[in-house]
Amino acid sequence: MRNGRLWPVHLVLAVGAAAMVMPFFWQVLTSLKTFTEATRTPPVWIPSFEWSNFATVLDETPFLQQFGNTVVMTAGRTLAQLLFCSLAAYAFARLRFPGRDVIFIALLSVLMVPGQLFLIPQYQIVQSLGWLNTLPGLIAPGMFSAFGTFMMRQFFMTLPAEVEEAARLDGANPLRVFWSVMLPLARPGLMALGVLTVLWSWNDLMWPLIVNTDPESMPLSAGLSALQGEHMTDYPVLMAGSLMASAPIVVLFVVMQRQLIEGIAFTGSK
Amino acid sequence: MSTVGRAAARAAARPATRRRLRDRDWVWGYAMIAPLVLGLGVFYLWPVVQSVYYSFTEWTLFGDATWIGLRNYAEVFTDPANARALRNTFVYGALSLLGIPLSIAVAALLGTRGLKLVSLYRTLYFLPVVTMPAAVAMIWTWLYNGDYGLVDYLLSLVGVQGTSWIANPSTALYALVAVGVWTQIGYNAVIFMAGLQAIPRHLYEAASIDGAGRVRQFFRVTLPLLSPSVFFVSVLSVINGLQMFDLVYLMLRRGNPAREDTQTVVSLFFTRAFEEGAKGYAAAMAVVLMAITLLLTVVQFRVQKRWVHYA
Structure with a gap:
């Protein structure tokens, strides 16, 4: 009875889901076609499994190097943000010091400003440090986040104060309390911030385009842009490249969906 | 000492200890926010000030900036x-x-x-x-x-x-x-x-x-x-x-x-x-x-x- 009444819901959701999935289905299908198959009308639905498209991406672009760059960039930004943001967030949430609230609000004002106001000076800093076309240049500005600090501060404020007070009265200093008492309790918050930062770093395009113009030092996002510039119309190769670049993170997030959803839901509830 | 005794001793010591802890918080607080404040300051806050300044300047190929007042803004507002x-x-x-x-x-x-x-x-x-x-x-x-x-x-x-x-x-x-x-x-x-x-x-x-x-x-x-x-x-x-x-x-x-x-x-x-x-x-x-x-x-x-x- 109940299942009988739910079929219209399933119908609508399935049609929507098909619209979500169809482009990816087409991407995978095209990546397995020859160029002639890809440009035939009506479309070829059973490809001849042209794996050489993937080999072309590996041969003609420094794909593995770019993959490594992306992993290092993502890991560097994420670990740094988790550390710096939670460290400062704990101090903002629990310690008392003069100017605390003023400093916090000044940092939050960064969230109100469009990114374009930072980009030119950020580029100059990276350039003057000699970090253009290097991994540190790719990582540096993304290591700090006002959003992450705000998010972690909100999280610390929801934790009970008793545990922490007991530890402090036993003589532990704030850093020790933060590291061994609060950080373990903050794991759900850290996970939520971590997945959001991973997603944002892996997919970031504008900053890499600005600082790392040498293909060897690019992450995958900018690498795809370069691949598209070279293989304008060779769609099977482009689809193979885009599939290889985006698949790792898609798989990761299908697995870690719960944490990502918690992170997004958190941003919605502030 | 029994657990109860320890809790009581702690409660008695609380107001004074708290005040002392707060004074020490100063240093710890600044130390803990320092890396973030430095990073956000260098890469985000100061750049806003710089960008606003740049918006009143014109750049040569060699990266020298000369003050040109509101001319950029005049162009921004008139460029179709x-x-x-x-x-x-x-x-x-x-x-x-x-x-x-x-x-x-x-x-x-x-x-x-x-x-x-x-x-x-x-x-x-x-x-x-x-x-x-x-x-x-x-x-x-x-x-x-x-x-x-x-x-x-x-x-x-x-x-x-x-x-x-x-x-x-x-x-x-x-x-x-x-x-x-x-x-x-x-x-x-x-x-x-x-x-x-x-x-x-x-x-x-x-x-x-x-x-x-x-x-x-x-x-x-x-x-x-x-x-x-x-x-x-x-x-x-x-x-x-x-x-x-x-x-x-x-x-x-x-x-x-x-x-x-x-x-x-x-x-x-x-x-x-x-x-x-x-x-x-x-x-x-x-x-x-x-x-x-x-x-x-x-x-x-x-x-x-x-x-x-x-x-």
Whole structure:
């Protein structure tokens, strides 16, 4: 009875889901076609499994190097943000010091400003440090986040104060309390911030385009842009490249969906 | 010492200890925020000051800046390319609000009691959210292709004549909006699902006792109580719309006939600042964009009082 009444819901959701999935289905299908198959009308639905498209991406672009760059960039930004943001967030949430609230609000004002106001000076800093076309240049500005600090501060404020007070009265200093008492309790918050930062770093395009113009030092996002510039119309190769670049993170997030959803839901509830 | 004894001793020592702890907090507090304050200061706060200064200067090829007063701003306001980009950006921001009803529908349907396969649906709706924008842009460039694209093929099946969607100046902007909405639906649906879960069950029970059917319940109970989420998502959509870059940059490559007409403010900023090296001029564009963003956000917060209900 109940299942009988739910079929219209399933119908609508399935049609929507098909619209979500169809482009990816087409991407995978095209990546397995020859160029002639890809440009035939009506479309070829059973490809001849042209794996050489993937080999072309590996041969003609420094794909593995770019993959490594992306992993290092993502890991560097994420670990740094988790550390710096939670460290400062704990101090903002629990310690008392003069100017605390003023400093916090000044940092939050960064969230109100469009990114374009930072980009030119950020580029100059990276350039003057000699970090253009290097991994540190790719990582540096993304290591700090006002959003992450705000998010972690909100999280610390929801934790009970008793545990922490007991530890402090036993003589532990704030850093020790933060590291061994609060950080373990903050794991759900850290996970939520971590997945959001991973997603944002892996997919970031504008900053890499600005600082790392040498293909060897690019992450995958900018690498795809370069691949598209070279293989304008060779769609099977482009689809193979885009599939290889985006698949790792898609798989990761299908697995870690719960944490990502918690992170997004958190941003919605502030 | 017994546990009770220790707790009592602690309680007695508390006020004095607390004060002492607070004094020591000073140093620890500053030390713990220092790395972040330094990083945000160097890479974000000081750059804002610098950018504002740059907006009054002109740069030579060698990177020397000379003060030229308001000349950049005069040019920013008179260049027709900026007016066009601003119009496109507004159209993009406004049309990206169209995704909101779709996201609410998805969230509401996924919240149907007793529904199976919810996690499968959620995963599928989430695919566009987690896929790299560069990959999304390539996939849709191919789907929109005027000669061999799947979109035109599917349209031809129902007797509609397609076009080169992103190479045609009259369709390119809307084609990009469609991709933007497609990538946002899953993200927004998650926020709405959280909002829906926060609505107390008993309100629906009361409404159904009063004889309200499912549809009436949705419009009389769900939507009003969801309005804070709707407000948040619409602010986010407009800000994201104003920041539109990745899709424009990747789908409207050089040589695309629709490129000139379909630039957004941020893609034009990128061209001016990093492809043409007009950094002072680009800085002035960024300052104006900040003013517009702040203004729009203020307007949205003002208007919300008329339609957002906080429970």
